[in-house]
Amino acid sequence: MTSTERIAPPPPPSIMTSTRHRLLTGAGDDLARHHEIYGPLPVTDGSLIDVATAAGLTGRGGAAFPVGRKLAVTREAATRRRRPVAVANGAEGEPLSRKDIALLTGSPHLVLDGLTAAARAVGATTCYLYTPPALVERLEAIVGHRVATGWDKTEVTVVGSGDRFVDGEASAVVDRLDGGVGIPRDRRQPLAVSGLRGRPTVVQNVETLAHLATIARFGSDWFRSAGTPDEPGTMIVTLSGATGIHGVVETPLGTPLATILSMVEDLPPDVVSGVLVGGFHGTWVHPGRIGSLALSQASLGTVGAAPGAGIIRYLRRNECGLAVTAGIVDHLAGESAGQCGPCMFGLPALADATHDLLVIGGPARANTVARLAATIDQRGACSHPDGTARMVRSALRVFARDVDAHARGRCIARGRGHR
Known part of the structure; x- marks a missing residue:
C-alpha cells in the first residue's frame, strides 16, 4: 500500500456520490462550476500509478489496457535525455461514437485535470490534447484560462486530428504530432517506451483521463464503488440506430445490455433484431443473447465481443x-x-x-x-x-x-x- 493510499482522500462532494454520473456532470467550460463539483486537483506524483492500479482503471478508448501498467512502463522508460510525453486522445474517428466530443464539450476541465495528473505521474513536461479540429480554438481558450487563473501550470498544446477512421489509433496520433499525416506505425516497441521523437509517450483516451482525474481526487475505493469487482467504474456509451446517434449516457460497467437499450425512447425489446457492440470494429450480437449479457469484458466475451469504446448500435427488425x-x-x-x-x-x-x-x-x-x-x-x-x-x-x-x-x-x- 502506498502513502497516497494510507492518507484517506477527501470525501467526494454530494453530487459525486452517484454511481452513474461521475464524468458527465454538466460543468462545461465553467471552471468555477467544475471546482464546485470536483474540488481542487491534488498535487500528485508517481504514487498515483499505484492508486490507478488499485482502482482497476482500464483504458476507455477500446483496448481496455490497465492504465497503471501503461503509466508505469512510461515512467520506467524515462531518462534525463528522454523525458516522457503525455497525450490526451480525443480524435474519435469512429462514426458511431460521440463520447469523446461529449466529454471535451461537457467536461473539458476534467479531461485536462487527468492529463495533468498523468503527466505528473510519469514525469512529463510536454503535453498534447489531440481533438477534432472544430474544437481546437475552444479548447485552446480553456487551456489558456486554466493557466491564467493559476488552476494549472501544465503547458498543453492543442492539435487538430484528422477525420479518417484510423486517425485515432495511438501510433497514428503520435505520427501526426511528429509532423506526419497520421498513419499507424509499425510498433516494434510500445509507445510507452519509444513514441514521439523516440521519447516515452503515454497516449490515453480522454475518457480514461477524466476517470484518472476523479481517482486522483477521491481514491481507488471510491472508484470501485461503481461497476463490478473485476471491472470497476463507469463507462460512457454512445447509443445509435438507423437514424443516427440517439444519445450518450454514462453507466456502471456490468449494466445489462437490455437496461442500456431501454434508455432509447420508443424501442421495445421485441423490435431489436441485433446489436453491434464496439462500433465498426466491434461484434454483432444475436437478439436472443441480449437479455443475458452485460456491459463488461467478462460478459460480452462469452459471445466474442467486448465493450470497446462503449458503442452500441441496435438493429430494428425492419433493418437488414x-x-x-x-x-x-x-x-x-x-x-x-x-x-x-x-x-x-x-x-x-x-x-x-x-x-x-x-x-x-x-x-x-x-x-x-x-x-x-x-x-x-x-x-x-x-x-x-x-x-x-x-x-x-x-x-x-x-x-x-x-x-x-x-x-x-x-x-x-x-x-x-x-x-
Missing part, C-alpha cells in the same frame, strides 16, 4: 443486417492508411464480396466472405483489417438466416424480394 454490414465494410475499405496489402487490396475485395452476399446470398457467397476475412486477419500493418474481419465474421453468424433468405431473393427484415 446484411445491408448494414455491407455499408460498414464499404466505409472501412475507404478509410485505410493505404500502407499494406490487406488494406489496399484485401478490404476493397471484402467490401465487394459482402455486397455480393447482400445481393445474391447463399453459402457460396458467405464462404467467399469468410475466406477473404481470414486472408486479411492478422496480416496488416495495424489492426484495421483485423477489426473489420472480426465484425464481418460475427455478421455471418448472427445473420445466417438472412444469408439463406437472400439466396431465395427475399429479405427477412423487409419481408419481400430485395433485388
Whole structure:
C-alpha cells in the first residue's frame, strides 16, 4: 500500500456520490462550476500509478489496457535525455461514437485535470490534447484560462486530428504530432517506451483521463464503488440506430445490455433484431443473447465481443443486417492508411464480396466472405483489417438466416424480394 493510499482522500462532494454520473456532470467550460463539483486537483506524483492500479482503471478508448501498467512502463522508460510525453486522445474517428466530443464539450476541465495528473505521474513536461479540429480554438481558450487563473501550470498544446477512421489509433496520433499525416506505425516497441521523437509517450483516451482525474481526487475505493469487482467504474456509451446517434449516457460497467437499450425512447425489446457492440470494429450480437449479457469484458466475451469504446448500435427488425454490414465494410475499405496489402487490396475485395452476399446470398457467397476475412486477419500493418474481419465474421453468424433468405431473393427484415 502506498502513502497516497494510507492518507484517506477527501470525501467526494454530494453530487459525486452517484454511481452513474461521475464524468458527465454538466460543468462545461465553467471552471468555477467544475471546482464546485470536483474540488481542487491534488498535487500528485508517481504514487498515483499505484492508486490507478488499485482502482482497476482500464483504458476507455477500446483496448481496455490497465492504465497503471501503461503509466508505469512510461515512467520506467524515462531518462534525463528522454523525458516522457503525455497525450490526451480525443480524435474519435469512429462514426458511431460521440463520447469523446461529449466529454471535451461537457467536461473539458476534467479531461485536462487527468492529463495533468498523468503527466505528473510519469514525469512529463510536454503535453498534447489531440481533438477534432472544430474544437481546437475552444479548447485552446480553456487551456489558456486554466493557466491564467493559476488552476494549472501544465503547458498543453492543442492539435487538430484528422477525420479518417484510423486517425485515432495511438501510433497514428503520435505520427501526426511528429509532423506526419497520421498513419499507424509499425510498433516494434510500445509507445510507452519509444513514441514521439523516440521519447516515452503515454497516449490515453480522454475518457480514461477524466476517470484518472476523479481517482486522483477521491481514491481507488471510491472508484470501485461503481461497476463490478473485476471491472470497476463507469463507462460512457454512445447509443445509435438507423437514424443516427440517439444519445450518450454514462453507466456502471456490468449494466445489462437490455437496461442500456431501454434508455432509447420508443424501442421495445421485441423490435431489436441485433446489436453491434464496439462500433465498426466491434461484434454483432444475436437478439436472443441480449437479455443475458452485460456491459463488461467478462460478459460480452462469452459471445466474442467486448465493450470497446462503449458503442452500441441496435438493429430494428425492419433493418437488414446484411445491408448494414455491407455499408460498414464499404466505409472501412475507404478509410485505410493505404500502407499494406490487406488494406489496399484485401478490404476493397471484402467490401465487394459482402455486397455480393447482400445481393445474391447463399453459402457460396458467405464462404467467399469468410475466406477473404481470414486472408486479411492478422496480416496488416495495424489492426484495421483485423477489426473489420472480426465484425464481418460475427455478421455471418448472427445473420445466417438472412444469408439463406437472400439466396431465395427475399429479405427477412423487409419481408419481400430485395433485388
